[in-house]
Amino acid sequence: xxxxxxxxxxxxxxxxxxxxxxxxxxxxxxxxxxxxxxxxxxxxxxxxxxxxxxxxxxxxxxxxxxxxxxxxxxxxxxxxxxxxxxxxxxxxxxxxxxxxxxxxxxxxxxxxxxxxxxxxxxxxxxxxxxxxxxxxxxxxxxxxxxxxxxxxxxx
Amino acid sequence: xxxxxxxxxxxxxxxxxxxxxxxxxxxxxxxxxxxxxxxxxxxxxxxxxxxxxxxxxxxxxxxxxxxxxxxxxxxxxxxxxxxxxxxxxxxxxxxxxxxxxxxxxxxxxxxxxxxxxxxxxxxxxxxxxxxxxxxxxxxxxxxxxxxxxxxxxxxxxxxxxxxxxxxxxxxxxxxxxxxxxxxxxxxxxxxxxxxxxxxxxxxxxxxxxxxxxxxxxxxxxxxxxxxxxxxxxxxxxxxxxxxxxxxxxxxxxxxxxxxxxxxxxxxxxxxxxxxxxxxxxxxxxxxxxxxxxxxxxxxxxxxxxxxxxxxxxxxxxxxxxxxxxxxxxxxxxxxxxxxxxxxxxxxxxxxxxxxxxxxxxxxxxxxxxxxxxxxxxxxxxxxxxxxxxxxxxxxxxxxxxxxxxxxxxxxxxxxxxxxxxxxxxxxxxxxxxxxxxxxxxxxxxxxxxxxxxxxxxxxxxxxxxxxxxxxxxxxxxxxxxxxxxxxxxxxxxxxxxxxxxxxxxxxxxxxxxxxxxxxxxxxxxxxxxxxxxxxxxxxxxxxxxxxxxxxxxxxxxxxxxxxxxxxxxxxxxxxxxxxxxxxxxxxxxxxxxxxxxxxxxxxxxxxxxxxxxxxxxxxxxxxxxxxxxxxxxxxxxxxxxxxxxxxxxxxxxxxxxxxx
Numbered sequence: 001x002x003x004x005x006x007x008x009x010x011x012x013x014x015x016x017x018x019x020x021x022x023x024x025x026x027x028x029x030x031x032x033x034x035x036x037x038x039x040x041x042x043x044x045x046x047x048x049x050x051x052x053x054x055x056x057x058x059x060x061x062x063x064x065x066x067x068x069x070x071x072x073x074x075x076x077x078x079x080x081x082x083x084x085x086x087x088x089x090x091x092x093x094x095x096x097x098x099x100x101x102x103x104x105x106x107x108x109x110x111x112x113x114x115x116x117x118x119x120x121x122x123x124x125x126x127x128x129x130x131x132x133x134x135x136x137x138x139x140x141x142x143x144x145x146x147x148x149x150x151x152x153x154x155x
Numbered sequence: 156x157x158x159x160x161x162x163x164x165x166x167x168x169x170x171x172x173x174x175x176x177x178x179x180x181x182x183x184x185x186x187x188x189x190x191x192x193x194x195x196x197x198x199x200x201x202x203x204x205x206x207x208x209x210x211x212x213x214x215x216x217x218x219x220x221x222x223x224x225x226x227x228x229x230x231x232x233x234x235x236x237x238x239x240x241x242x243x244x245x246x247x248x249x250x251x252x253x254x255x256x257x258x259x260x261x262x263x264x265x266x267x268x269x270x271x272x273x274x275x276x277x278x279x280x281x282x283x284x285x286x287x288x289x290x291x292x293x294x295x296x297x298x299x300x301x302x303x304x305x306x307x308x309x310x311x312x313x314x315x316x317x318x319x320x321x322x323x324x325x326x327x328x329x330x331x332x333x334x335x336x337x338x339x340x341x342x343x344x345x346x347x348x349x350x351x352x353x354x355x356x357x358x359x360x361x362x363x364x365x366x367x368x369x370x371x372x373x374x375x376x377x378x379x380x381x382x383x384x385x386x387x388x389x390x391x392x393x394x395x396x397x398x399x400x401x402x403x404x405x406x407x408x409x410x411x412x413x414x415x416x417x418x419x420x421x422x423x424x425x426x427x428x429x430x431x432x433x434x435x436x437x438x439x440x441x442x443x444x445x446x447x448x449x450x451x452x453x454x455x456x457x458x459x460x461x462x463x464x465x466x467x468x469x470x471x472x473x474x475x476x477x478x479x480x481x482x483x484x485x486x487x488x489x490x491x492x493x494x495x496x497x498x499x500x501x502x503x504x505x506x507x508x509x510x511x512x513x514x515x516x517x518x519x520x521x522x523x524x525x526x527x528x529x530x531x532x533x534x535x536x537x538x539x540x541x542x543x544x545x546x547x548x549x550x551x552x553x554x555x556x557x558x559x560x561x562x563x564x565x566x567x568x569x570x571x572x573x574x575x576x577x578x579x580x581x582x583x584x585x586x587x588x589x590x591x592x593x594x595x596x597x598x599x600x601x602x603x604x605x606x607x608x609x610x611x612x613x614x615x616x617x618x619x620x621x622x623x624x625x626x627x628x629x630x631x632x633x634x635x636x637x638x639x640x641x642x643x644x645x646x647x648x649x650x651x652x653x654x655x656x657x658x659x660x661x662x663x664x665x666x667x668x669x670x671x672x673x674x675x676x677x678x679x680x681x682x683x684x685x686x687x688x689x690x691x692x693x694x695x696x697x698x699x700x701x702x703x704x705x706x707x708x709x710x711x712x713x714x715x716x717x718x719x720x721x722x723x724x725x726x727x728x729x730x731x732x733x734x735x736x737x738x739x740x741x742x743x744x745x746x747x748x749x750x751x752x753x754x755x756x757x758x759x760x761x762x763x764x765x766x767x768x769x770x771x772x773x774x775x776x777x778x779x780x781x782x783x784x785x786x787x788x789x790x791x792x793x794x795x796x797x798x799x800x801x802x803x804x805x806x807x808x809x810x811x812x813x814x815x
Contacts, residue, residue, distance in 0.1 A: 010499065014511075018511075018515070021515050021552065022515075024547075024548065024551060024552075025515075025518075025519045025522065025548050028543075028544050028547035028548050029522065029523065029526075029540070029544055029548075032540060032541055032543045032544035032547065033538050033539075033540060033544075034538060034539045034540070034541055035536065035537070035538050036536070036537035036538065036539070054537075054539060066756075066758065069675075069676050071674055071675065071676060071755075071764055089674075090674055091390075091674055091753075091755030091756065091764050091766055092755070092756065094389070094735075094736045094737060094738055095735075095736075105541075134537065
């Protein structure tokens with residue numbers, strides 16, 4: 001084999017390997033994207049039935065109940081226009097509170113209850129998850145910025 | 156008064172940074188020695204003034220000066236003194252100041268440790284560092300003044316985020332920033348070399364110890380951050396593929412590639428353009444990381460800023476630095492020329508494969524991190540990319556890299572005969588395969604994943620040891636001790652770092668496969684078994700901390716069948732100033748794994764929701780990282796990097812061990 005042919009073969013092999021890597025990456029990417037929906041969107045059936053997604057909003061005041069085993073929690077997430085019932089089994093993050101913002105990941109059941117596999121822990125009690133803030137804004141009730149300005153706001 | 160002095164010191168520092176870059180770069184371009192000679196003293200001055208500004212801010216924090224806005228927002232008089240000091244970098248303003256402190260410290264180190272380098276080259280390196288320092292100092296002065304006064308002064312501060320009140324927080328940011336910012340030196344060397352049109356083995360040799368040092372600090376910084384998340388967030392995870400973690404991991408991947416490609420450039424003169432490009436990429440990713448974390452694009456514990464001016468400033472600066480560097484690269488790199496050729500199976504080709512895989516992996520992390528941000532910025536909806544994506548991509552990409560990692564050090568430069576490699580490695584291969592097939596049974600359960608993970612780790616370890624033994628037996632010295640002493644430290648460093656990777660893989664594989672977890676309700680007196688350990692819940696009591704009150708649970712833990720037991724005390728804290736609740740997990744650390752208990756929510760009659768974990772070999776993950784960093788520091792101490800002149804060599808050696 002001439003050196004030139006050999007080099008060409010190497011380049012083809014290299015490009016082939018890169019192509020395989022790229023397709024691997026993009027395929028994994030495609031199947032692991034998690035989309036976000038507001039409670040209003042979920043209520044109007046815009047969310048997928050067969051795929052996990054995220055919802056966000058406020059934990060409706062007075063909606064949190066616990067089953068006897070202390071681990072299964074039911075609550076409702078609201079964007080002030082519509083509410084979605086959520087059930088979650090497991091320990092909740094420290095900053096989960098009624099009336100505060102929350103983001104949950106899971107699937108919607110046939111009964112319209114959102115079965116959360118993950119309730120996202122956020123780091124600061126004043127912090128509003130951007131998804132939750134977005135849900136409220138879309139529902140026509142933008143939250144008071146100052147109330148959720150987080151720790152950097154001027155006193 | 157002190158804050159005003161600090162502010163003034165920052166203004167002087169900004170002027171000095173401008174002078175450092177303008178004078179040194181002009182001097183180097185026109186060949187005027189008097190201008191070039193200003194670089195070193197100005198760099199020293201810059202360091203002194205930035206350090207003074209930092210000291211002023213730290214003083215304001217420690218002395219509870221709540222007339223400073225930054226202190227009033229991020230500290231509290233009840234906060235213990237060491238956390239008040241750490242709170243200096245607990246805010247956006249303070250952490251950017253820490254960034255500049257690190258940058259000026261690295262410039263200072265360059266200015267005193269570069270006497271053996273040509274004057275013009277040093278002037279260019281310091282000039283480039285000056286440009287970066289000026290960019291960040293103006294960022295502080297224009298958008299993030301840490302000394303802004305609050306008039307009238309607050310009675311009491313709003314407290315540091317309780318998550319950050321932790322020993323890990325005291326040490327994690329400085330280490331991480333040392334690493335992040337350290338790549339600026341590699342970047343400055345690359346730019347200086349491009350300006351000079353001089354990219355040779357000597358350049359690689361000068362650049363290598365700086366790059367390795369930065370890489371070591373970054374490794375430690377990331378490991379500390381991961382360890383902090385593990386014990387502080389209370390759900391036992393050690394890596395979340397959170398955008399903020401990715402922001403530190405991307406420069407690490409590029410930096411790892413750079414460390415290896417510098418080796419090729421130094422030894423063989425090849426990969427020159429690629430090495431320069433990697434140096435630019437590694438530092439650019441540090442800047443991207445800073446942008447992501449500090450601009451408020453991401454919102455988490457790290458993102459303090461929502462001021463859009465800050466994001467725009469960093470973005471423009473990023474564009475200027477990265478765009479300028481890449482333009483210079485495009486203009487100058489074609490002149491660099493190619494180095495010596497190498498065959499398809501050689502150490503070069505394996506290191507090339509390592510580099511390509513690392514960079515593809517970095518690109519995959521970049522895609523997963525930035526794509527949601529782009530979509531959001533273009534108003535196309537909100538998405539998130541979860542850990543499954545990163546895991547699905549990382550395992551197949553890193554597997555061939557790790558496989559080659561075992562062979563690379565044995566392969567000779569330029570060309571290696573496959574039969575020869577086979578003879579040298581067949582025992583390592585056989586031993587690793589057999590052990591990996593049997594070991595999972597001993598650990599309780601055989602699965603292909605465990606066997607494969609363990610095989611990779613054992614393969615690396617066995618091949619590394621085989622390499623060491625062959626090298627010792629081939630050494631010409633008499634006596635085993637003399638043979639051991641004759642090997643260079645840089646080689647020992649590489650061996651240690653590679654063994655660190657093996658330890659890391661063991662930790663990841665075993666904790667992923669064998670971790671046991673239970674979430675349950677426990678009333679006082681209840682018992683629960685997890686992975687052969689029995690946990691007895693004794694009840695809770697209230698205790699008072701310096702600035703919090705805490706409910707402390709008491710658990711008796713014993714191995715099934717054992718007589719002695721350990722007491723574990725997880726806590727649920729409520730911090731006075733903020734009213735925030737924090738879960739403090741109790742962890743019993745051991746060589747073969749951790750026991751981990753954290754309290755959830757109280758329920759009726761003194762019962763609690765409780766999480767119990769057994770995490771086998773989890774500490775090997777961080778142990779592996781520290782071995783990697785230790786290996787890097789060992790390599791730094793190598794005689795090779797000591798300068799030609801006696802005086803300079805003494806200094807370099809002192810600095811290398813001093814930093815280690």
